[in-house]
Amino acid sequence: MISIKNVFKRYKSGKIYVKALDDISVNIEKGEFVFFSGPSGSGKSTLLNIIGCLTRVTSGSYLLEDKQVSHWPDHFLSPLRRERFGFIFQQFNLVSGYSAWENIALPLIPMGISQKERRKKALLILENLNLTTRADFMAQELSGGQQQLVAIGRALVNNPDIILADEPFSNIDARHVENFENILGNLKNQGKTIIIASHFHEPITKLVDKTFYFENGSISPKQ
Ligand SMILES: Nc1ncnc2c1ncn2[C@@H]1O[C@H](COP(=O)(O)OP(=O)(O)OP(=O)(O)O)[C@@H](O)[C@H]1O
Numbered sequence: 316m317i318s319i320k321n322v323f324k325r326y327k328s329g330k331i332y333v334k335a336l337d338d339i340s341v342n343i344e345k346g347e348f349v350f351f352s353g354p355s356g357s358g359k360s361t362l363l364n365i366i367g368c369l370t371r372v373t374s375g376s377y378l379l380e381d382k383q384v385s386h387w388p389d390h391f392l393s394p395l396r397r398e399r400f401g402f403i404f405q406q407f408n409l410v411s412g413y414s415a416w417e418n419i420a421l422p423l424i425p426m427g428i429s430q431k432e433r434r435k436k437a438l439l440i441l442e443n444l445n446l447t448t449r450a451d452f453m454a455q456e457l458s459g460g461q462q463q464l465v466a467i468g469r470a471l472v473n474n475p476d477i478i479l480a481d482e483p484f485s486n487i488d489a490r491h492v493e494n495f496e497n498i499l500g501n502l503k504n505q506g507k508t509i510i511i512a513s514h515f516h517e518p519i520t521k522l523v524d525k526t527f528y529f530e531n532g533s534i535s536p537k538q
C-alpha cells in the first residue's frame with residue numbers, strides 16, 4: 316500500500332544542509348500496525364510527514380497504492396491528505412480560541428458539512444474518548460493529556476484509512492494510554508493502517524505488527 320524506495324530527505328537550515336533521511340526503503344501493507352522507533356533526531360517524524368504528504372522527498376520515490384504521489388502538485392495533495400490520512404502531531408497543533416469539539420470538527424469544514432452535523436460528529440468522538448464533559452472547553456483550557464485526546468479525535472473525525480501518530484504516548488497518563496490503546500485496537504480491527512513514531516525502544520503496544528528502527532536517518536537492519 317505504502318512503498319518508500321531509496322528516499323533521501325535534506326533540509327536546509329541557514330547555510331547548512333541537514334540530512335534527515337539517508338536512503339530509506341520501507342513497505343507497509345494495508346491494515347498493518349507499524350512502529351517507527353529511534354532516538355531523537357533520527358528521522359521518524361520526517362518519514363511520517365513524507366508518508367502523510369506534508370513534506371516531499373528530496374530524492375527517491377513514494378508510492379501510495381502504485382501512485383507516485385511524491386511528484387503530485389500541491390492541489391492534488393491537499394484533498395488526498397484530507398480524505399486518506401489522520402494525523403496526530405507531536406505538538407498536538409490544536410487551535411486556541413476554538414473549543415474541544417470545534418477543534419475535532421475542523422477537518423470537516425472544507426467538506427461543506429453543516430455546523431450542526433459537525434458538532435454531532437465531534438460529540439460522538441468525544442464520547443468515545445471519555446471527554447464529553449470538556450466539549451465546550453477552549454483548547455488552552457485543557458490539560459496536556461486532554462489536548463492530546465482532542466488531537467486524536469481530530470485525526471479520526473474524517474474516518475481516514477491511514478492513521479499517523481507522532482509520539483502519541485508521551486503526554487498521557489496510564490488511564491488514557493489504556494483508553495487510546497482500545498481506540499487503536501478498534502481501528503486496527505476496522506482494517507485501518509496505523510503508523511506510530513516514538514523514541515521508545517520497545518513496541519509501545521502489543522498491537523504492533525512491524526517495527527523499523529531509525530538511527531541517524533537510516534533504518535537498521537536495512538530493509
Ligand atoms: N524543518 C526542518 N529544518 C531543518 N532541519 C530539520 C527540520 N525538521 C527536521 N530537521 C532535522 O532533521 C533531523 C530529523 O528530524 P526528525 O524530526 O525527523 O527526527 P525525530 O526522529 O522525529 O526526532 P524526535 O524524536 O526528537 O521527534 C533532525 O536532525 C532535525 O534537526
Ligand SMILES: [Mg+2]
Pocket residue numbers: 359360361405481
Ligand atoms: Mg519527531
